[in-house]
Amino acid sequence: MPAQNKLSHELKQNIQELERVLSGSITDADLPPSIEKKSERMEAAIAKAKSVTADCNNVDKKLRQIFDLTEDEANFHMKQSAFLYGLAVQTMPKNHHCLSMRLTVEYFRDDSFDQELTEKYSDPTLQHYIIFSGNVIASSVVINSTVMHAMDSMNQVFHVLTDGQNYYAMKHWFLRNAFRDAVVQVLNIDHLIQDYSDKTTLPHLNSPLEFRISFYNSGNYQQCMIEQYLSIFSHSHYLLSEIFKNLEKVVVLDDDVVVRQDLSTLGNLNMGQKVMGAVQICSVRLGQLKRYLGENSFNKKSCSWMSGLNVIDLVRWRELGISETYWKLVKNMSMEEESTVLASMLTFQDLIYALDSEWIVSGLGHDYGISIQSIKKAAVLHYNGNMKPWLELGIR
Template sequence: MKDSVVKRLKDQLFVARSYYPSIAKLQGQEALTHEMKQNIQDHERVLSASAVDADLPSFINKKIEQMEHTIAKAKSCTVECHNVVRKLRQILDMTDDEAHFHMKQSAFLYNLGSQTLPKTHHCFSMRLTLEYFKSPSLDSDVYPARKFNTPNHRHYVILSKNVLAASVVINSTVINSKEPANNVFHILTDAQNFYGMKYWFARNSYKKAPIHVVNYEEMVLEKLPKFSMRELYLSEEFRVLIRSTERPTEQTRIEYLSLFSHSHFFIPEIFKDLKKVVVLDDDVVVQRDLSFLWKLDMGDKVNGAVEFCGVRLGQVRNLLGKTKYDPKSCAWMSGVNVINLDKWRKHKVTENYLLLLKQVKKKDEVSLREAAFSLSLLSFQNLVYPLDGRSTLSGLGYDYGIDPEVAQSSAALHYNGNMKPWLELGILDYKIYWRRFLTREDRFMDECNVNP
């Protein structure tokens, strides 16, 4: 058993603590009482400094023998068993409370670590922003505006607040593209990261592919004032617990869904001159040429997405409200999505989304973001074109059991889940696919000690 000596010390401590109050009340057992108290304090002192066997002092075996001898003498005394049992229960309850506290604390710190960029990344972003304002020549875009609005080019849209993540998505796409110069990338970012993004993509070339950095918040404020959702929201990720009603004894399944955020529903309004785009999440790595996505005939469908039939709408009816839907319909995933903007406008997807949004009780930002689950699934009812599930492999941000051969053969990898590849808690075996498209030779990365 791992760290068996530490566990034995804790067991001895629990037993000694349970007997100590009863022994202390016995007449003529003052010496044993003092001995027990001394041994308890010694054990507490050792355990406060040693969490594993490797940390234990060399004299620990002697301490264990002394405590064993003391406990044996305590057990030979005539004590009221119910007092010992009561004390043992108190200790057990305290231990359970402590374990529950540490579990909650661990979960909180884990979520905080997964949702917060490391300080090195903040340094990197701030340095880029500072350099932008020190370089006035970058105020003008390298490419003319018409280059970003030409419908016959392949337009990709990325919503991101992370310079390195967006860089990896674009770099992996152009490197694996047969016609990289025919690709146009539009990055929607927030006001805080806008200038850092502009500076980075102005000084880095991606096989001559035009890169258009858009301040989403400014765009909505100035050109789309009728929409009140001005904050940039990235793709939302949801952890869904599925219980079988037919087989109650069957183990609960946990599935992870990545869906469009509120900001995605304004893409057709932002890019009014475009007819078709591919939306890429910023936690995606492209490994194959994606030109086949532009040749798809999706008929009257709007959203080309990988279906996720591990979750059907009927299984999450408590989250979808009273709106009518097909309970057998599969959920779908964001990550790599082909969007027919003409069909989107024809079916008035944005308008339907806004109508559904009015029915949502928006108490705070958390409840607003949670609403993206139902709004994404319901807004695209009967409008999803199923992509080949082998084209995009999901789960690299939480699933340790992905076959490396499957990962290498997929056209795109999606790091949905909490363990993003740019974080320290990212799954090490999957980081290699992300790192190979990372621009490493940059002085700002060295100065800020950025090493994902």
């Protein structure tokens, strides 16, 4: 209050003097003799302050200042919390990281490696599954769950594409662990990228991308904001036709899925002239993604599609030059997630064979509202979203 500046100054001075004295004292015996006089001056200042009549406008002004300061502090903590949450979901748990390091050391200590069944790796008559991952445990869960539910694991071949950092750990793990009669090949994509450097300048492995989109959904009575995670092929996926030149059809699995039924029928799926089989998300149509897709020509009513479980006809892929189309689209774009969504959606426009929705249920890593019935019916559970099952913040 402007009229009480002198009193305000007196109160502040007394408070500061008492703080200095009390901060250096632990017991009453530590207090200096002058404490009684300081306390008396403080009590007198408080009595004066109590006798002053406060104007309602001043009280209102002070309360607004406190509110604004509190709101600013709350916003700061919310931003800090969001940052730490984002950091947590992108970080490999310590025990997983330590496992990978230990496996790498064991790989170089062990000089008795098993003979790999290289002839099976390129046999087009077998069932081939592709996994992009740098997570040993997650990859193992995908393979183990697929094998355990297979009618015949003898014909199953898994190709795990990982980076140089995790290559030897993956190699050692899958050489030392049997998955019934299936065979597992581990490939270092860092070396493969060097072989195809004319197609891309990517320096490392790109796992499937998860991109959170938001758009307004207009209902009959109100307009509400909808958020959805789209799982999309990364740049590395567009090397498949060149890495596996002898294969004709493959099933691509993300490393955040758990398989609960036999997938062998996907190998005999007749997709006609389509290139890829995927579960379509018709709650998100391309027209609703316009701010991500830009001014490119596309069918606004087309459904978006998800990675997680994808059947790819590599013969048709090569005939249509899918990889070339994709790289042409991203050539003049920045290597960011939005450009990948744009290029992937436009590359596969009208080339998606719609799989039955019961093949896979997505959203287990972000959506609390998925029904138990949907989970029980699904052949594959997809934990797309931030809350991966190997993280402590996953949905219970």
